[in-house]
Amino acid sequence: MGALAALIVFAGVWGSWGSAQHVLLPKGREQGTVRVAACAGGTCSGPFSPTSAGARARARVELPESVAVRKGRTYDVVLKPGTAQGLRSGPAGMLYAWVPLGGALLLASVVVAGGMRLTRLAWVLGLAGLGLLTAAFVAVQ
Structure with missing residues (x-):
C-alpha cells in the first residue's frame, strides 16, 4: 500500500x-500578457504583448478556457517553447500548475x-x- x-x-x-516547469522556471521563456478576445472549443485566444527581453508580439496565443479565463480580461502568461500556447504565470499560474x-x-x-x-x-x-x-x-x- x-x-x-x-x-x-x-x-x-x-x-x-x-x-509547472514553464511557470516556475520562466527564465529564457517568452513572457507577456494576453488580452482574451475570443473563447471557443475549450480554448481562449487573444493578442500577445511581450514583457520579457527576446519575446515577440503575436497576433494570437491560446489559453485553456478551464483556467478561469474570461473574455475581455488581460492575463500574465508564459509561452511554452515553440508553440503559441500560453500558461498563466504568477501566483495563480503556479498554484494551478x-x-x-x-x-x-x-x-x-x-x-x-x-x-x-x-x-x-x-x-x-x-x-x-x-x-x-x-x-x-x-x-x-
Whole structure:
C-alpha cells in the first residue's frame, strides 16, 4: 500500500511538472500578457504583448478556457517553447500548475488511511491536497 501511495503522489508530480516547469522556471521563456478576445472549443485566444527581453508580439496565443479565463480580461502568461500556447504565470499560474498533485495527495490519503491504517499521515496528505486545490481555486478567480 505504501508503494501504491508513493506511485500516486509521483504520478501527481509527473502530471503537474509538464506545466509547472514553464511557470516556475520562466527564465529564457517568452513572457507577456494576453488580452482574451475570443473563447471557443475549450480554448481562449487573444493578442500577445511581450514583457520579457527576446519575446515577440503575436497576433494570437491560446489559453485553456478551464483556467478561469474570461473574455475581455488581460492575463500574465508564459509561452511554452515553440508553440503559441500560453500558461498563466504568477501566483495563480503556479498554484494551478500543481492541481494534479493536489488531487493525487487527496487520493493517496485515502490509500494511506484505508490500506496502511496511518490516519495522521492520511490527514496530513488529505489536508495538504485540499489546501492546494482550494488555494488554486481562489487564486485563479
